[in-house]
Every structure is written in C-alpha cells, then in structure tokens.
Amino acid sequence: xxxxxxxxxxxxxxxxxxxxxxxxxxxxxxxxxxxxxxxxxxxxxxxxxxxxxxxxxxxxxxxxxxxxxxxxxxxxxxxxxxxxxxxxxxxxxxxxxxxxxxxxxxxxxxxxxxxxxxxxxxxxxxxxxxxxxxxxxxxxx
Numbered sequence: 001x002x003x004x005x006x007x008x009x010x011x012x013x014x015x016x017x018x019x020x021x022x023x024x025x026x027x028x029x030x031x032x033x034x035x036x037x038x039x040x041x042x043x044x045x046x047x048x049x050x051x052x053x054x055x056x057x058x059x060x061x062x063x064x065x066x067x068x069x070x071x072x073x074x075x076x077x078x079x080x081x082x083x084x085x086x087x088x089x090x091x092x093x094x095x096x097x098x099x100x101x102x103x104x105x106x107x108x109x110x111x112x113x114x115x116x117x118x119x120x121x122x123x124x125x126x127x128x129x130x131x132x133x134x135x136x137x138x139x140x141x
Contacts, residue, residue, distance in 0.1 A: 004127030005081055006069035008120045012062035012088070015116040020055055027051060061087065065124060078128050085124030092117035 030036045031048040061084045068077035095114040099107035108114070 008123035009065035016058040089121030
C-alpha cells in the first residue's frame with residue numbers, strides 16, 4: 001500500500017464530503033432559489049451544474065487515488081496519480097489566486113478551500129514519485 005497516495009485519497013474523500021454535505025446547503029441550494037442572484041436563470045443553473053460537476057470530479061478522483069494506492073494497481077497508476085495531483089494543486093492555486101486578486105490576504109481565510117485541495121496534490125505527487133523508486137532490497141522494479 002502506498003501510504004502517501006492512500007493519505008491523499010483520504011483527504012480527497014474528506015474534501016468531497018465537506019463539499020457535498022456542507023457546500024450543498026450553503027452554496028448549491030441557494031442557486032435554485034429564484035431571484036437569489038440578480039442574474040438570468042440560465043446563469044444560476046449553469047453555476048448549479050458547475051457545482052455538481054466539481055462534486056463528481058472530487059469524488060471520482062478520490063476513488064481513483066484510493067484504487068491507485070493499492071500495490072497491484074500502483075505500477076499502472078503513476079500517471080493517473082500525477083494527473084489528479086496536479087489537478088488538485090491547480091484547484092488550490094485558483095482559490096489562492098482569486099482570494100488574493102479580489103480581496104487580499106484576508107480572503108485566504110474567507111476562501112479556505114485551498115487548505116484541503118493543496119495537500120491532496122502534494123501527497124499524491126510525493127506518493128507517485130516514491131512508489132516507483134526501485135527497492136534496493138528487491139532489486140529493480
């Protein structure tokens with residue numbers, strides 16, 4: 001078992017749950033209320049769909065990381081783990097950039113999602129790089 005990738009999967013699963021069960025009522029549900037935002041209904045519904053697309057991406061990537069952490073899947077999953085990790089680091093970077101650009105450093109605390117997104121990326125990349133190093137006790141991989 002690749003413990004770093006497994007840790008990334010656990011943090012990803014927690015992040016997915018927080019997104020769905022806390023973000024659902026707080027962020028997604030209000031988008032369905034008519035006149036919640038002073039924008040066209042089409043835009044509100046696109047935002048609602050985007051929230052669900054993010055939910056799918058978070059859940060599927062957590063599952064893929066969990067599967068990739070298993071020894072029998074590790075050799076064929078390195079590129080997948082790297083891709084998912086870079087994607088999560090990209091997600092974290094977007095939150096940091098938007099917070100800093102639009103509100104300053106105080107907004108890093110108002111948009112704290114990067115705190116969960118970044119570690120998944122870092123743990124995944126570390127796990128991908130370490131799991132494929134030759135074991136000197138067993139010889140080349």
